Amino acid sequence: MSHPVYPFRAVLKELRRDAGLTVLAAAEATGYGNYERWESGQTRVGAQHLRSLAEAFAVSDELHLLLYAWLIDRLSPNAGEPPKAIRLDELHRFVRHAPDRAIDLGEHKDSVLEPGRHIDLALLCLAARYADHGTLVLPGVERSALPRSETSEPVLTRLYAKVVNDAAAATGRALLTHGLSDRSSTLDLTDIGPALASPTPSGCWPTTSTPSSLPPTSRSCALPSAPLRTPAG
Numbered sequence: 001m002s003h004p005v006y007p008f009r010a011v012l013k014e015l016r017r018d019a020g021l022t023v024l025a026a027a028e029a030t031g032y033g034n035y036e037r038w039e040s041g042q043t044r045v046g047a048q049h050l051r052s053l054a055e056a057f058a059v060s061d062e063l064h065l066l067l068y069a070w071l072i073d074r075l076s077p078n079a080g081e082p083p084k085a086i087r088l089d090e091l092h093r094f095v096r097h098a099p100d101r102a103i104d105l106g107e108h109k110d111s112v113l114e115p116g117r118h119i120d121l122a123l124l125c126l127a128a129r130y131a132d133h134g135t136l137v138l139p140g141v142e143r144s145a146l147p148r149s150e151t152s153e154p155v156l157t158r159l160y161a162k163v164v165n166d167a168a169a170a171t172g173r174a175l176l177t178h179g180l181s182d183r184s185s186t187l188d189l190t191d192i193g194p195a196l197a198s199p200t201p202s203g204c205w206p207t208t209s210t211p212s213s214l215p216p217t218s219r220s221c222a223l224p225s226a227p228l229r230t231p232a233g
Helices: 008-018 023-030 036-041 047-056 060-075 104-113 119-131 155-181 192-197
Strands: 084-087 134-137
Touching: 008 023, 008 036, 008 060, 008 155, 023 047, 036 155, 047 060, 060 134, 060 155, 119 134, 119 155
Parallel strands: none
Antiparallel strands: 084 134
16 A cells, blocks of 8 residues: 655645744744755755754654654655665664654653653654565655645644554554464564664564564653553552
8 A cells, every 4th residue: 555755845844834934934943044955855854953843843742743754755765766675673874863852641651661752653653654574665656745734733643644543553463463373473563762773683673583572661662652550559
């Protein structure tokens, strides 16, 4: 099944307009004087600028979707080009300068050991759609025009909210596979952060040969929240 990929420069333009900023104001808010070059496509946005973009356009709570929008446009080949294969444990090369902000769980923060990070959720979304036995396989795709907004729905939610549903479904399938057949699926959703920081040959996205027991969950869990605390008694 093909999924739309939107040019990140167009996403930025829509976010800026939604925030009510001029190009000059966006340059000042992001601290990047040549901001207009991002929207024109003359310059690619570096991962180190994504945090300031999220803050400037007031989408910090949707940082995972901004990261996904940036990643999928940056990594996907253009239409007519051959598919690109990237090992999941090699993705650290692309995200090492990306913001590692933790997800704010609000009133639910006391229900988890530690919250996951937006970058982990973005990578989980990417893997849920394009992973095949430890490798991302990204087909060549023509960039889609942004759909027109008919409601007050936030820009990133309108464009990419469905990918979070896909990630949730992949998580459910992985957990169900472990529970029913004592086997792992092609995605290990429990501990992506350390493998991205210091990848191993097998990474954290194993094939069906992975041991049946789930590895311990670390601080940077790929799920939106880490394991639930067990109530006393």
